Amino acid sequence: MNTSRRLSFSGRQVTAEVFANARDLRLDGPSIVLNAGVTDVLAGECPRKPIHPLCSTLLTGTRVDGADLLVVLRTPSGSASRPADIVTEPGWRLLGDILGGATDVTGGRPFDPKTPLWRNSQDTVGRIAFDPAHLLGEAAAPGTPEPFDVKVNLWFAPAGTDCFIHKRHDFIEVHTQILGTGRMQKFREQDHSTLYEDVVMSPGWTTPQPFCGIGPDGGFHYPWHQYHADTDCVWLAVEYHRTTTPGDSS
Numbered sequence: 001m002n003t004s005r006r007l008s009f010s011g012r013q014v015t016a017e018v019f020a021n022a023r024d025l026r027l028d029g030p031s032i033v034l035n036a037g038v039t040d041v042l043a044g045e046c047p048r049k050p051i052h053p054l055c056s057t058l059l060t061g062t063r064v065d066g067a068d069l070l071v072v073l074r075t076p077s078g079s080a081s082r083p084a085d086i087v088t089e090p091g092w093r094l095l096g097d098i099l100g101g102a103t104d105v106t107g108g109r110p111f112d113p114k115t116p117l118w119r120n121s122q123d124t125v126g127r128i129a130f131d132p133a134h135l136l137g138e139a140a141a142p143g144t145p146e147p148f149d150v151k152v153n154l155w156f157a158p159a160g161t162d163c164f165i166h167k168r169h170d171f172i173e174v175h176t177q178i179l180g181t182g183r184m185q186k187f188r189e190q191d192h193s194t195l196y197e198d199v200v201m202s203p204g205w206t207t208p209q210p211f212c213g214i215g216p217d218g219g220f221h222y223p224w225h226q227y228h229a230d231t232d233c234v235w236l237a238v239e240y241h242r243t244t245t246p247g248d249s250s
């Protein structure tokens with residue numbers, strides 16, 4: 001018997017639940033299924049193919065064999081969804097208001113607090129252990145696993161929004177598109193003219209690799225990057241937070 005927990009930000013436009021240790025899970029309606037764990041998830045019909053860790057797909061009327069940590073997102077209004085309406089639901093705040101005066105968030109040009117970028121509350125969906133060097137493709141074989149808390153939250157931005165070029169995070173992040181189409185972008189500098197990669201995002205899609213590597217200090221080092229909304233967009237941030245500092249074995 002599978003049990004799920006409804007996430008704190010689950011609402012009318014986007015419902016969200018998490019399954020831990022799911023087995024033979026039936027998904028009746030269209031569902032964005034995110035493998036938030038670190039082992040492959042087998043899903044769909046024969047020939048069955050894995051949903052790799054930190055990847056997602058859009059499943060309808062099929063099943064998932066087993067998953068350590070699975071986030072399931074649905075958009076009950078389907079094609080009638082109006083993404084901009086989501087910010088009228090409880091819990092949504094403009095990021096500029098959340099930050100208050102603390103707009104120097106990345107050590108470079110400050111965040112413009114009037115940017116129409118909205119966020120809902122963050123929910124911790126589980127704790128998993130993995131070797132970040134292996135997860136990030138920097139080690140061929142997994143080494144000693146470290147514990148990470150997995151935190152998720154929704155974002156909204158209207159069409160045409162540049163959500164801010166930044167590069168400082170103390171966690172591993174990926175993003176899952178839910179409504180609308182956008183792109184995750186990489187830049188050489190904190191300057192739009194230095195764009196060098198676009199990862200196009202459509203519903204059900206997760207950026208296929210975290211953008212970060214591991215620096216000499218053991219921290220996560222990102223290129224300058226941002227989310228750009230081509231249409232009104234809702235997406236999920238998925239963050240893996242260390243529960244201990246690098247080199248701390250206690």
Ligand SMILES: [Fe+2]
Nearest residue numbers: 166169173225
């Ligand atoms: Fe980021």
